[in-house]
Amino acid sequence: MKLLRHGPKGQEKPGLLDANGKIRDLSSLIKDVAGESLSDAALAHIAKADPESLPEVPEGTRLGPCVGQVGKFICIGLNYSDHAAETGAEVPTEPVVFNKWTSAICGPNDDVEIPRDSQKTDWEVELGVIIGKGGRYIDEADAMDHVAGYCVVNDVSEREFQLERSGSWDKGKGCDTFGPLGPWLVTRDEIGDPQALDMWLEVDGKRYQDGNSRTMVYQIPYLVAYLSRFMSLQPGDVISTGTPPGVGAGQKPQVFLKPGQTMRLGIEGLGEQQQHTKQA
Secondary structure (H helix, E strand, C coil), X not given: XXXXXXXXXXXXXXXEECCCCCEEECCCCCCCCCHHHHCHHHHHHHHXXXXXXXXXXXXXXXXXXXXXXCCCEEEEEXXXXXXXXXXXXXXXXCCEEEXXXXXXXXXXXXXXXXXXXXXXXXXXXXXXXXXXXXXXXXXXXXXXXXXXEEEEEECCXXXXXXXXXCCCCHHXXXXXXXXXXCCCEEEHHHCCCCCCCEEEEEECCEEEEEEEHHHECCCHXXXXXXXXXXXXXXXXXXXXXXXXXXXXXHCCCCCCCCCCXXXXXXXXXXXXXXXXXXXX
C-alpha cells in the first residue's frame, strides 16, 4: 500500500493512493498514519478495505508528511561509500548518528526555507525507514519485522551551521522545513529489495544526484538493530539512511541553494517530491 496524509498543515487526514492514482480518505478506518496504525495488524486491516468504497480526495489537495506524530527523526551520516569519497571523508567504522528536530518535518511539496544568514544550504535525497513495531536491543535477523515501510526524505542541510560552527551536526540539519517526508509511506511488502533502489535529485532541472541504495555502507537491518542499542525505537520513528553522491558541497566548485529555485527528487517505487526554495 501507499499511505499518505492530506490536507492543510496541522489538519492532515489519513489516506491512501489507489491503483488508479487517486487519493482516498482513510478517516473511517484510522485516525492518522501514525503510531499504532503502523503495526502489521493495523496495516493488514487497512489492506482489507476496498479503496473504491472510500471517499475520493479532490485533485490538488495538499499532501502532508506521510507519517504523523513522529517521535524521533534519526539520521545516518556518510552512509554511502561514494558520498563519503566525494566529501573526502573516511567511511566511518560505526554509523554516524545525528538528529533532525521533528519541527523540521514538512510535506513533500512544501516550500523549503533558506535560513537567515545561510550561505550553504544543500540537498540530500535519502531513503527513509519508518518504524512500525517498537523495540529495544533488536536482533539484526529480526530487524525488518520492525519496519512499517519506506519513504523519500530530503535531508536539507546547512553546511556552515553543520560543520563550521562547532558542536554537533544537529543545528545545520534541523532548521524548519529541512525534513520533507513523502509523498507516501510505501509498506515494506511492496519493496522487494530496499538495497537496490535508484535515487535522484535535480535542482532547476539539472541532475546532481543519481545513485542507488546498493552503495549504502550500513544497510537497513543493521541500522535498525544498531540504533536500538542506544534508544528504544517506537512506531512512527523515522530513520533517514544517508545520501548518494552529488550534494552541493561535493561539487567543484561547490553549489548551494538560493531562494527561488526548485528541487525535484525521487526514489524508485517511492514516488517524487518537489520543493521551491524561499528566504526565511
